Amino acid sequence: MFSPELGHYALALACVIAAVQGVFPFIGLYFRNLSLINLAPRLAYGQCIALTVSFICLIYAAVTNDFSVRNIAMNSAVSKPLLYKITGVWGNHEGSILLWAFILSLCGAVVSIFGRHSLPTLLKARVVAVLGLIATGFELFCLTTSNPFTRLFPAPWDGQGMNPLLQDPGLAFHPPILYTGYVGFAVPFAFAIAALLEGRVDTAWGRWVRPWAITAWCFLTCGIAAGSWWSYYVLGWGGYWFWDPVENASLIPWLTGTALVHSAVVVEKRNTLKIWTILLAIATFSFSLSGTFLVRSGILNSVHAFANDPARGIFILGLLGAVIGSSLLLFACRAPLLTDNTFFAPLSRETLLIFNNIILCSLCAVVLTGTLYPPFMALLTGHVISVGKPFFDATTIPLALPLFMTMGVAPMLPWKRAQLWTLLNKLWFSIGLTSIAAFIIIRRLYGVLPFLCAIAALWVIITSVSDLAQRIALFRVAFRISLTRARALPRAIIGSAIAHVGVGIAVLGLSAMSQAQHLIVEMPIGSTKHFAGYDWTLTDVEEKPGPNYTALIATLDVRSHGKQIALLHPARRHFNLQNQTITHVSIAPRLLADFYSVLGEQHDVTHNTIYVLRLHYNPLASWIWLGAIVMTFGGALAFSDRRTHTRAIYHQNISPPMIEAL
Amino acid sequence: MTRLSSLTRRRLLMTIPLIGATGVGFAFWKMLADMRVGTFNPHNINTPVLNRSVPDFTLPGFAPHKGFSADDLRQLNTPVLVTFFASWCIPCLEEMPLLMTLKKFLPLWGIAYKDKPYNIKEFLHSAGNPFARLAQDQQGRVGIDWGISGVPESFLIGAGGIIRWHEANPLTEDV
Structure with missing residues (x-):
């Protein structure tokens, strides 16, 4: 049928x-x-x-x-x-x-x-x-x-x-989630175009757009995290993010999407930043579209191999030109007529949100430059170069640090005008706690940037939690009253605090991962290697058939002072149909570190088979994805806020004069 | 010079995204068109290295061998084969017998890529040592400048330090 x-x-x-x-x-x-x-x-x-x-x-x-x-x-x-x-x-x-x-x-x-x-x-x-x-x-x-x-x-x-690498549950659900994120931003985009056509952007518009932007943002966050998780445990390189053009193509709309979620709040609450929000909505969807295009046209040099076909690329380019070009043309014609005339003081929540927007967009510009530099250089000069991790690390981290510093503070500030003294009064506890934490971790982290990132992450977590605590007057009034207050707190506020904590957790994971260690060893069965403070013993290697492959499975026993910490089973799978062998990574995720192992090739040396193994010790690795889950949960909570779903006061019914006004 | 009115200024400002997007779109179109006729290939990272002088570098030797630098290669009058290898790579081990034969025909200069001194010593002890000069690239920086994609990777350096030929796979009889 x-x-x-x-x-x-x-x-x-x-x-x-x-x-x-x-x-x-x-x-x-x-x-x-x-x-x-x-x-x-x-x-x-x-x-x-x-x-x-x-x-x-x-x-x-x-x-x-x-x-x-x-x-x-x-x-x-x-x-x-x-x-x-x-x-x-x-x-x-x-x-x-x-x-x-x-x-x-x-x-x-x-x-x-x-x-x-x-x-x-x-x-x-x-x-x-x-x-x-x-x-x-x-x-x-x-x-x-x-x-x-x-x-x-x-x-x-x-x-x-x-491709056997794609036969994995992680990759099974990564594309639909990621695409829902990409495509989800079509809705804020459509709202932006509709608003430009109507020539009206107001607080009600902000209120309608925000849940859509948040939903798309949640899916995109989840999709990127799932992709990164897949590359971490399937590719077996021990890394989680490679600044690959296709990864960047998903990060760019995520950055502008994050800016959009924040600036839509300003439109909704303060009826300002309208033009900027419209532009962000257009830009986010345009970047989502362009990302898809770049992946499939073969212009970018990437590990993600889709069937590249320049003829197909021309069609998508034409489609992109029509969608992006016409929307930007409309923007150029209509946006100058939209006006903002709300004023706010230099120290206010608006200012910090604008600051956040500027930094997110600068980050986006940096990632965009790094991604497009190689093809543009090749086009202009004929030299083929590659831009990689050193460039992105050196440019994005210093930009992200001030962003983290303001993330925890902005929700504490009132709209319009804030008093510096009141703010400091709210912050002294967080400042103290962060200093103590800095003192504790300074000996455990090597390198200035990882240390600063870890401090910034702790600052985000501490200030976000302390903001919530202050809102419900925790420890200042009876616990029961605090609880009642917590229940009355709008979900958008709790959600944003949780999402910020999620960012903090993920950044802690990222900074700890800069201290990851790895070792490539040759081990016969029964031998032990001491690595990262643990004893890794190769106890056994056996052959087992799978549904459409045959596997060679090793057993690694990881012990600390004789006590078993983890049992790892890294394997190599041979797929007969494709005649392709892939490594199956084995990871024992623990709260403080992941024990990660890859089984390499084997060779025989005088009656003894020696196996090449790659051992990784990845501190706080799982926190990266835990952070992403917490971020998504925060976003979902903010989405479920009742206030975003109540009817806004707006001209509801179409009356004849309304039709006249069209 | 007349001062622009506020609205005109806003209008000009808000056409910037359109102009930018048009420029980028045109560049993409040009890339696609060139890809079709084959004059533009973003995937071909290694070819430009050919027929160019070796990149600047100086590497310490692996005792008792002498290390070498770009200048050493540029002062040569005879061809040498520069091979990046590592003790942890099995294909490197596989190409060693061939390198041992090859050393009778031309000098081989090795670069131990991201490797520990002890492991290099063990490796050369068990597989044999075909290298006339042997340098260490512990950080892998020089490897990046040479544009290697992995180990083993071999470069045939002609007179004056020009890269004449390049192979990113283990050397075999066929190659």
Whole structure:
């Protein structure tokens, strides 16, 4: 029933619906025809349903091993486990573009559902129409240059299988989460375009945009963390972030997205920073789009190998030009007419939030420069160079430090105007505690920058917690009263404090990881190596068959003073179909450090087999991802704040004069 | 010179993103067009090294061998083979027998890449020592300047310190 042809048809249908969804509401707005305007949400539902069918068809083809579909034959095989047959659907270029389109249509449908009562009809129609226009472009791209439903004749008996490195649960869910983050920023973008078209940005607009920006931000945070976690435990290089262009491509929208989440608060509370917020919304989605483009066009030199095809690149570039170019043109025409006339003192929450925005955008500019420098240099001078970790470390860390310093302080300041004395009064406890902590860790961390980062991270955690404690007057009034106060505290405030603590935890992990040690050793079975203060013994190596591979599994016993700390099983898996061997890293995550081991090659020396092993001792490694989880949780909590979902006072009903005013 | 009105200034300011994006977009278009005809290849990091002079460096020797610097290579009149290797790399071990034969034909200069002195000694003891001169690059900095992607990697240096040929894999009979 779910044949590839049905999927293909549903995709084409979705494309047509999206085009109608993108055009009809604007016609309705122009001719003041309410029935055309009201069509927008229904078309969004229709497009979403069509794409769901299309997506199910592709999954069905993958699960039933339909190798007459080219995409399945290229990327799947009979012997592949079921989970990876399903997740493999978005592990390749064509399938991932379909996933992109599917998530985009889902965004349109969700905006229509949640905005059913709370969004003004005209704004909603514009937002949904803009989403429809973007979707049309992507679905056309999918249909014309990367169709996942193309048939193959004659159909092969078995598929070519999937890259064994991608057959991993971490990577199975990394792309959908990351894409939801990328695509999620299409909603703030659509709101920004709608606001420019209407020529009105006000506090209500800020209130509508913020939950969407936060949701997309949460997904993007999670997606980046999942990708980094995957590279940490699958690639087996012991690192978690390589400043690879594709990683940077996800970091850039994350930085501007973070700035957007913060500046939207200023629009909502103080009705200022409007133009800037609009620009951030446009920029964040533009960077998300460009990231996808750069990965797939082959311009950037990256470990993420998608099937690179310059012809495909031209299509995406044209699509990018249409989306980004037209939105920036609209911005150039309309934004100068928006005015801000709110004033605030040099020391106020607004000032610190602007400071935060400036730094986040500078960070973004630095990462962007580092990423685009090699191709631009190659284009201009013909020299091929690479920009790596030393550049990014030297430029981003000094920029990030002042950001961390203000993160904990800004929530303590009132809007409009703050008193320095009151602020210092609130801060003396945090200053004291951070100094004590600095004194304790100064001997444990080598290097100035890691030390400063760790201090900044502790400062963020301490000030965020102390801000919450002061808000509920902890230890100053009876505990029960504090508890009642805590319950009455808006979730957005608790959420932001938790997200800041999450940043602190992650940065602590990053600074501790700069002290990571590793050792490459040759060990026969039964030998012991002393490394990082522990005794690592290779007790056994055995061969075991897996579902579609054969594995060589080593057993490493890690002991401290005779007491067992961890038992590691690093392995090498040989996939027969692809004739490819991959290492399977074994990690024992502990709160204070990860014990990490990789099994390398083996060689025989006089009746004795010697195994090459790589041992890593990674202090606080798991804190990096723990921090990301805490950040996401904070974001989710802020999202769930009741205040962001209550109806804003706005012209709710379309009355004849309102139509006149269009 | 007339002073611009506030609105005009704002208008000019807000076209900057558009102008920037247009410039970047045009550059990308040019890259894609050049990639199609093959004049632009961002993936080819190593080729520019060929037929150029060796990068500047000075490395300490591994006793009793003498170390060497870029100037030493530039003063040569005969070709030498410079090989980056490490004791922890199995392919390096595999190419050693071939290097032992090769040393009869031309001088081999080794650079021990990111390696500990004790391990180098053990390695040369068990696999043999084909190197006329042997330097240590403990930090791996010189390796970066040479643009190596891993070990072993060999460079054939011609007269005057010009890199004539380069192989990023273990040397075999075929190569």
